Amino acid sequence: MSEKLLPRAERRRRTEGRILDAARTLFAELGFERTTIRAVARMAEVDPALVMQYFGNKQELFRRAVRVAPVPDAGLDSDELVEYLLGTLTLKIGELPQSSLAMLRSMLTHPEAAASARELLGRQIDRLADSVHGEDARLRAALMTMIMLGVTVGHQLLELDELREVSQEEIARVLRPSLRALTGPEV
Amino acid sequence: MSEKLLPRAERRRRTEGRILDAARTLFAELGFERTTIRAVARMAEVDPALVMQYFGNKQELFRRAVRVAPVPDAGLDSDELVEYLLGTLTLKIGELPQSSLAMLRSMLTHPEAAASARELLGRQIDRLADSVHGEDARLRAALMTMIMLGVTVGHQLLELDELREVSQEEIARVLRPSLRALTGPEV
DNA sequence: TCGTTGAGTCAACGGTTGTTGAGCGAAATG
DNA sequence: CATTTCGCTCAACAACCGTTGACTCAACGA
The missing domain is CATH 1.10.10.60 (Homeodomain-like)
Incomplete structure (x- = not known):
């Protein structure tokens, strides 16, 4: 000692x-x-x-x-955008920092955690909206963020067997078209 | 009196x-x-x-x-399936029963609510897997369920402005392609 | 060496919560 | 009318929680 x-x-x-x-x-x-x-x-x-x-x-x-790392900066094309999101998923599924998990775990029941979550998700949406073009850019950015939120919640917090049984690459592969459907027209 | x-x-x-x-x-x-x-x-x-x-x-x-209504039975084709999901979204956004909201609100922090949520989502996945064909049917059904979960959580529980500002029809319209991307090949 | 600082402990307080048991009074029963 | 039933209240208990103030003792600076 x-x-x-x-x-x-x-x-x-x-x-x-x-x-x-x-x-x-x-x-x-x-x-x-x-x-x-x-x-x-x-x-x-x-x-x-x-x-x-x-x-x-x-x-x-x-x-x-729960101090969490800031969302990185914007300026990606559609392909990079989707891969960035699927990458965070891989990251999330592997070893999402416990500080983020702590915030997500409490966001539905603790007012301040809810505020933090809104701010974090808002920044994520802002960031995506910069890389998404065409109509409804902001709504599409929000829905992409919600998709990632849903998958993360189901996998990390609810620990659903259906998502735990498969590899992160498999999830990324099957989910990719859904995200692509929300990226705007190519520039 | x-x-x-x-x-x-x-x-x-x-x-x-x-x-x-x-x-x-x-x-x-x-x-x-x-x-x-x-x-x-x-x-x-x-x-x-x-x-x-x-x-x-x-x-x-x-x-x-939190006793919640059972999930209806299966047997839909791909189109009906997507519209069913988007319909529950409309329902959810309008007046999702408070019993369901109560369960969703507590599912991340209360063990029994988590168990209920897993069971409910599991039934939803089973139901979708019956109407989804091709490879990875079950994983695709799970991801569709997670998408709906994410949108519902963001809209109903976190009350994100980005989703509150637009009508339910608009959300359904923009989200539709993402769900279609997960339905299997037509029968 | 001596006084000061600060890391760390100990015991307790005040408030809130889920839960309980005794009791009241009006409706049911005969 | 007499008696039982039961919806409902009142007051309290026991446990736990966040939080506090006084205290101990080793490291530090002069």
Whole structure:
């Protein structure tokens, strides 16, 4: 146990990291309400009071735990667009970051998670709308986003057998035409 | 207030109905965890203890509140299939029964709601798989179901502006090609 | 070396929640 | 009319939760 010998700053950094990891795991698995500060502390091998001392309250702990990477920039043609989406699916199915899972898990029942989800999905829609042309570009971008949301929810959160049984490549292959049907006319 | 004069059986029936209506409303709006027996009782204008007396516990109240209509039987061709799905969307967007909304709202955070959702979606997939032909019939049926789930979640539960701003017919029109892309070859 | 800082613990409070048991009063029953 | 039934309320309990304040002790800076 060389941990006791670490300098103060480093020790603090690691403990905070352990708490955030535990929080992400539990929020992703159970959602905001069913995750207790006590359980997070137990998993991080720390006193519950320390979690409060570091993060103020449960709300703020959640906020810090679900900080998610920003959506990359736009400017793709139709083909690249579809492959980008199917790629995120592959990514999602493989190892979607637990911070995103935590947000998705709580988005239907926790007001702030819902707000975060709306913002994230809104950015995704904006980004797609830039690469989609023709009429109803924005609506089509929104529907593409909803398709990906539905598949991700079914696969990652509901863990439906029908999606778990097949490979990510197979899902991408079968789903591809549906996304292509929503990309606008070629430029 | 002629209610006081009603016969016992009728009075009981109406009170139970009021409780179930209140429960459905709150479960659909807040999900299982954030809905309290006390809030349900308040909305039904009844003492909290009465809810327990009638339904035993919160779990059973939820079970009774989310009883959902069974999925109709199969045997459609590809066109009918797509229109059936888009029709449920119209239905969903208009007035999806609150019992279904209650189940959907809690499916990511409440274990039993998740089980119900898996069962309901599983039946939907079975039903579609009967009307879809060719290879990967089951996977394609599952993806069609996930598409509808994603659109419904985005529209009904997350209430995304991008979907709320347009009419249900417009959504159906733009979404149709994506569903058609998943129906098998014509018989 | 000595005082200060800060990581981490301990025990407790106040509030909310699901749940229970005793009891009231009006309707049903004979 | 007397008695039983039962819809319904009242008050309380036990458990759990987020949160707080006082405290311990080792690392740090002068």
